[in-house]
Amino acid sequence: MSTEREGHTMGSDHEGVREMLGAWALGAVLPSDEPRLLGHLAECEWCAGEASRLRDTVRLLDGGDAALAYERIDRAATGEAAAYEDGGQEVRGRLLASVLAQRPAAPSTAGHAAPYAAAVAGLQALLRELGEQGPWSTPVVHDWDVHATVAHLLAADESLALRLGLPGRAPRGEPPRDLSWREQWAHRTAEVIAHERTHSPARTVAAWREQSAALLGAPQATDPELAAQATTLLGVRLPIADHYVVRGFETWIHTDDIGRALGRPVPTPPDPLLWRMVRLGVRILDLALADDSVSVLLTVAGHGSEGEWVLGSEDEPVAAELVLDPVDFCLLLAGRYDPGEVPRGLAGDERAARSVLERAARIAWL
Template identity: 60%
Template sequence: MTNDHDGVRELLAAWAVGALPAADQRTVPPHLTACESCAAEADRLRDTVRLLDGEATPDAAPGAVNGSAGALLALALRARRPRAAEIAHHAAPYAAAVAGLQALVPELEGRWGTPVVHDWDAHATVAHLVAADEHLALRLGVGAVLPASHIPEGTSAGDAWARRTFDVIAHEHGRAPEETVATWAAQAAALLATPEAADPELAARAVTVMGLRLPVADHFVVRAFEAWIHTDDIGRALGLAVPPPPDEHLWSLVRLAVRILGLALHDAPPVRFGVTGPTDTGWILGTDTDPVHAELTLDPVDFCLLVGGRYAPDEVPRTITGDETAARTVLETAASLAWL
């Protein structure tokens, strides 16, 4: 429990997302009535968190689904959409993915130690997202929310990233899961409150994050990709089906992944790569000096799971005609892009 000004200020993010520790629930509200600066900061954080509170969709009426945990979770994930007027198109997938994980969090009560992915439990998976989002947050001027890591100068981007996520997970395992969720949610809200989240012109600026140089707008899509992948990881670990992103957001993930994949395959045998959908979409991946060797078609969700490292190249459902070797090169390269 704390009652000093600085101590209360450190708790405002948790207050804004409704995750205030029980010991401080009687301290923070009275302080806000007496301290003008803390009250202003609390209002700013609460307004930012509201970016993640969407209106219920028309199909989210009571009784629209059965009462099973999986059905109720799917309903919550569909219903929590960001208010489009307050963020730009490029940030909407990230806002929706954050809201989706927030809808899943209540299912984790008493189950935070559930193994999820890699060697992480559910608590560590959320801690990993704190570390992952931190890179873009710092680039956009959001203050650090966790102690810095000591990473020697000259360390490669991959090794530095591995060290940072290890340190953050170790730090968060010393805190309650609810505190980790509050830290993650507050940082996500701060990212969505940056000028770049609302202004496509500002988001056109290219920055390097985790060794990848992209426009800020694309980095928001990468953040959406990772948040959704790990929400799906947690859902699978709990035995709950997590619905894929809404179509418009899913296709933002697909288009970015195809662009990066195309760069990686610039001198490979050309393959016509298609993704099924309402209107099937295709690209030629590979060198432009040879005729097309093969055609490869994937479902959009399966393609994203492949790029996210959740399918092995020989396991992902696909349709291939023509040169199997050329098509396999595309699948293997897509899987090699995974850093999640």
Template identity: 60%
Template structure:
């Protein structure tokens, strides 16, 4: 590898201040004499300007990913919403801030068999179910039956995958910019609904993705997925995507814990579960003594529930019954559908 190629590989980490001292010293002299790398460095520094900010209090570096300590995004002003929709509004703005970095790299593989373009198309399809329930017309023609009228014996995962594949196929016939505009327009429409601004209206329950939750919680689910896929795209492009702001991350964690508790059921061996020591829950039976204790970092817990790390990989603090701890971790991982 030439010196030019070697330094160019370092630019993203240099822009985020993630290089060691020896590597960092190599970059400025090269930029002084290389116009293309200097332009790339300026572009990356602009991304840092959008994403940079103070570390989230109490959140350590993520040892499972090897990324630098998490940064809090300085996003453009999000629409005014009620508290339940604020995480989704922030996640949408975070993805908007990142997508300019995909210019010229839309075909970069991201996750599953999706490239960047297809991942945005997937989010367009993923938001569609909630949007439809709130009276927002689909942005993509219904060339397959809408999810609400698919055969009753079809599993929701199959309907979800079928619609995603259809939307991705449709969007690959359009430009990435058109897909981004369709996704962003639908997201804006969701955030403009009365349910996004009124907690009382958002209290009604809707069955989406196989689970009946208040509309307010479905907004949190949308935030969870938007952030996970923003992180996917960032990793694919070699950029660090910060986790949600602390208050939003707490909402994601609390909803995931509730769903995990339902999945474990009342007969599982009870485990005292905590996330960075801030909150604790007893998962499993309420009639037996606690069999084990388990502590996870909030970002790691979300990545586990989101299918981005395995029970074996996720850093944890654990004591007591190893089988009970394993049951919690494996059940959390089984919730992944993103």
């Protein structure tokens, strides 16, 4: 039995065939199912239209404008696509999601890129909840709203992308001369934010997502030997592997910024990834303290692990002992804690400990 509906025919095979459309768009439908599928498409205008749209989306993802493809997916999933009857919006969003789920998995990243991969996934999940008409103008941090914060991340990831030979996503003007790296960075992030203000939030998110996918697909994300090469980015010389960890750190911090602004909880990174960021943060802090005349024992404890490091001068006895939680330590490095207010344990010379905390807070460029 079949029932005629306005604009398309709902045959008895409609539900079963609809579940095969994602596989068909990928060219992965079973040969035994193909005659049944093609026969249904010849009779059902709605499914034929969906099949065509899914094939177009796969072509965009495979070799064309991935940003446009992702924007289409987001619009479908968040209700911005043209309305279909009989719950068609929900169906289309599910079908498009099934296409992505059935695509071959991207090459797995090496351990050094895992914090960035996890942070990207976390921000994607948060942004997916907002929708095209969501709270993009909500103030987040500095003078940025949600839209500008994503644009800032687009600019922040660009430095590593360009070093790896990947294209930039926003036009670049001639920077003023004789600027420090911090001034150059502030100029570039303002330039990218101004450019992205001319685009919709969905397009900015798509550009950021495309660039992050390119970074995670780069050989340096999967090959530790290639990632061992050192380069100077954002004022610090580190192996490329560590720059991936820095990208994960900043992406997580700004995801947390957005979550706090919107009242949406953002999970802490998994313990192994959190501790990878902690250890890198300690190394950077130690470099910053190398010329100081103080020596402080720093203990970071919690979230399944503990570490101790003597920071500062090698020629001076330890003047103070500091104990910090790993999340609080990361938030301090990100400039999200006032040095006098970060929860800590302290013994010994309070002035020496305060010097370390203040230097940690000044490292931030986020």
